[in-house]
Amino acid sequence: MRKFSSDRLLVATHNRGKLEEIAKLLEGFGISVVSAGELNLPEPAETEDSFVGNARIKAHAAAQATGLPALSDDSGITIDALDGAPGVYTADWAETPTGRDFVMAMTQTWDRLEAIAATEPRLAQFRCTLVLAWPDGHDEVFEGVMAGQIVWPMRGDQGHGYDPIFQPSGSDLTFGEMDRWQKNQISHRADAFRKLVEGCFT
Numbered sequence: 001m002r003k004f005s006s007d008r009l010l011v012a013t014h015n016r017g018k019l020e021e022i023a024k025l026l027e028g029f030g031i032s033v034v035s036a037g038e039l040n041l042p043e044p045a046e047t048e049d050s051f052v053g054n055a056r057i058k059a060h061a062a063a064q065a066t067g068l069p070a071l072s073d074d075s076g077i078t079i080d081a082l083d084g085a086p087g088v089y090t091a092d093w094a095e096t097p098t099g100r101d102f103v104m105a106m107t108q109t110w111d112r113l114e115a116i117a118a119t120e121p122r123l124a125q126f127r128c129t130l131v132l133a134w135p136d137g138h139d140e141v142f143e144g145v146m147a148g149q150i151v152w153p154m155r156g157d158q159g160h161g162y163d164p165i166f167q168p169s170g171s172d173l174t175f176g177e178m179d180r181w182q183k184n185q186i187s188h189r190a191d192a193f194r195k196l197v198e199g200c201f202t
């Protein structure tokens, strides 16, 4: 596995919530972080039907555009009773003509579970695939998961995306009720990050 030997890293995301979590996870490695959002890089179309496929698109596009090593994150929620939906389409479920609306997306998610009378616990997993890509085309892939359940009503306003309806196993709090530090101890993103650090940063 190729080691990371740069003092700069491009984080290939336009999602502020993810970026804040990733920046915190990267603290202490002496790496200066800049994001695709801050640089106004174009948001590439996520045309693949897998997390790794879409993560590769985002990381390679950013590495090519900047000449920097680039780290992307493709993530989403898989719900057992919905046969793994929304999965790679998690962001699409929030899409409206005027931008993303996660209250709508969470409400629709709940309505679908109600429609099929899914019984408790409504098991689900948050999944994260990180791709670290270099400008020469090499990449490394890391996958993380956090198991839990979908709960209703929404609880907490500290996270982003679907955090208010996801209660991780072993906790009474939703991700939305945890501060970033608590969430970063146990999240799907932290799980993938541990593997990245082990493989490339140490």
Ligand SMILES: O=c1nc[nH]c2c1ncn2[C@H]1C[C@H](O)[C@@H](COP(=O)(O)OP(=O)(O)OP(=O)(O)O)O1
Residues within 6 Å of the ligand: 012, 013, 014, 015, 018, 046, 058, 073, 074, 075, 076, 077, 090, 091, 092, 094, 126, 159, 160, 161, 162, 163, 175, 187, 189
């Ligand atoms: O920790 C999380 N807490 C709550 N929701 C989350 C989380 N992690 C992913 N999610 C949701 C948000 C988004 O609807 C979808 C990811 O879609 P995904 O394409 O990977 O991200 P995105 O479009 O928001 O940003 P970008 O592609 O620029 O990195 O899953």
Ligand SMILES: [Mg+2]
Residues within 6 Å of the ligand: 046, 091
């Ligand atoms: Mg995206």
